[in-house]
Amino acid sequence: MAGLINDFLNWLLSWVGGSVAHESLAGYVLAGLVHVALILVLVATSALIFIWLERKISGRIQDRLGPTRVGGKFGWLQTLADGLKLLTKEDLLPGGADGMLFKIAPYISFCASIGAFIAIPFAGGHYPWIAQHLNVGVFFVLAVLGLEVFGVILAGYASASKWSLFGAMREAAQVVSYEVPLGMCVVVPVLIAGSMDLVVIGDRQAGLFTNWLVFHDPFTFITFWVYFTCATASVNRAPFDLAEAESELVAGFHTEYSGLRWSFFFMAEYGSMFSVSILAAILFLGGWHGPIPITGSLGLTAENGPFLGYLGQLLGLGNVLLKGTIGVCVMIWIRWTLPRLRIDQVMATCLKYCTPIAAVMFLGATYWHYRFPEKVFFGLADAPAAVYDVNEGWAGDEPAAAFDESQLVLNPTTKETL
Amino acid sequence: MFELPLANLLTEPVGVAHYVTVGAIMFVCGVLCMATKRNALGILMGIELVLNGANLNFIAFGSPYLRSDANSLGLDGQLIALFVIVLAAAEAAVALAIALNFYNNYGTIDVDRADQLQG
């Protein structure tokens, strides 16, 4: 993309007689900025929409209407109005607070929450729509999501208030404990697809919805529900939200935050909810592949030209966003239906239920995949032809160079070879 | 004296020596932390810095982008770094348990107060 931007700049500058090298600085910086802007726009807009969605859904569950005044009958500009109000609030700093840590804590949470989107693909194929195509995408996303707890701890400590500190410690213990079953649940689709690359896992599920990994075997089916539970606990949503429990801790770790700083925490929370939902969609629910493969039959593939290929990828993006939104709606639905768990119940759920179930499901899925490696949909259909084979790379690429034995130096001092 | 390759730092690929320098700085900071801090947890942070400096060295010696000779460490560097990370986490857990015990018994985390065995 940097090359394209540089060529475009060259064309622009040619009108005034200047020029820019093909590998110049401007292209790289602009390409990076474009990626950053796309991700920020996605996360911020999704946070806006989800906050409105939460108020509407919670209203309907509680037999009332939710916002109905700002922006027409459905109140969809309500979040914008709330954002404007938050921007104009007074910026407080508590008396005994550690100034630097207090100010930087919301940004850490926000950065960790958005950083997870760097490695998440929104459309796949040979040129996936992904900001950085990592070989270890799944691992990276999990690792960065686990960093969000730092913002919480620092916020709780730096607020110089015991309610904040208690809330922060509880939340840190909860998030760190739930990373264990979360990781084990994530390993199951990784082992079925054979790679930690999210594009490969998504492309493994091409075709009919019977290829989706959630229907691969009964163990993976149960793993999906355990993953969803652990993901809900990991982003501190009810029924696991005692870090922000209004009835017990005032507002938990963000008691002393107001205005724009508080809204960063809020955006971080909705961003994390969205990213774990999209991760669930890619790992288990087919990602950018819809239930019925129509991109091939409609001719929206890359072989038919770049514009049609772009439309096909756009359809994939729509699929991913739709599945992520459904996941977030389910989390909202659960929040307003189930009562809150106590901290000892939360820890018991993690250590006594989620972790053993995840471990048993891991064993079962390993055995099933060993016994029936080419079957999908509970063993009733055959797997699609792999797009990416772990040993051979992408289908259609040349094989990697074989190991050259003349390169092997036996003794660096005498330089003797085979 | 040896020549410092400063002229083309940003246009040429960095080598193992640059990684080893960063690792050395982290290592020395860690050693100084262990030597000068009175807080037991500060000493533990020094240990973490030392282990990170060593990890940087291992990764640098095993990276194909930094060395071109065929007998570089290869994946061994990364595997050893993996084991170092895991063992460092285990050692941090035990060290924290010891520090908590010390705090509960002495009421302070200052290691200069632990002089009961001093001759």
Place this chain on the structure above:
Amino acid sequence: MDSIYWPSFFFFFFGILACVFAVGVLVSRNIVRMAFYLVLSLAATSGLFFLAGAEFVGAMQLMIYVGGTMVLLVFGVMLTSQERFVDMKTWAGDWVKAFLAGGALLFVLIYAAFSVPAWRGIERAEAEALPVAQTATPLGMGLVGARVDKLDPAVEAPRDGMSGYLLPFEIVSVHLLVVLVGAAYLARAKRKITARIE
């Protein structure tokens, strides 16, 4: 002038961050700030790992070191610093001795690092021609005993040391279990003895 080689630029970015925050850990006097600077230093080190092609180790550094060990450390800090912002000063003499020894060590290490010509770096054309290394699968296979990155050559001599890391993997697993049990036992809730009055 040649165009900037971006991996070098990012190496200096992450490297300078890691060093600055490591020095910050050393000179800071507030224990929570020390923990914070250490987190940032370790995160910058993880960036350096990604740049060197060790993506799996970089992600593992973020998850285990930053996400796990540092959270543990911060918990420890909060449990043991009941007096807010307690400040334990080191004597000036200690600082002087430490800086002398540390400075000498640093000089020796950097001199040694730059004195090997092969360690100065490879040619730019060669670096740009290198393929992106896929290290996750060979790492995993190495941990279960099969070194797929060093397939058996015909000669016996280099075959030594080519077995995988299965035994260390198992030993580390048992070690972690032992540490888990030991640390939980050591840190169990006990009757608290009040501070000695000297």
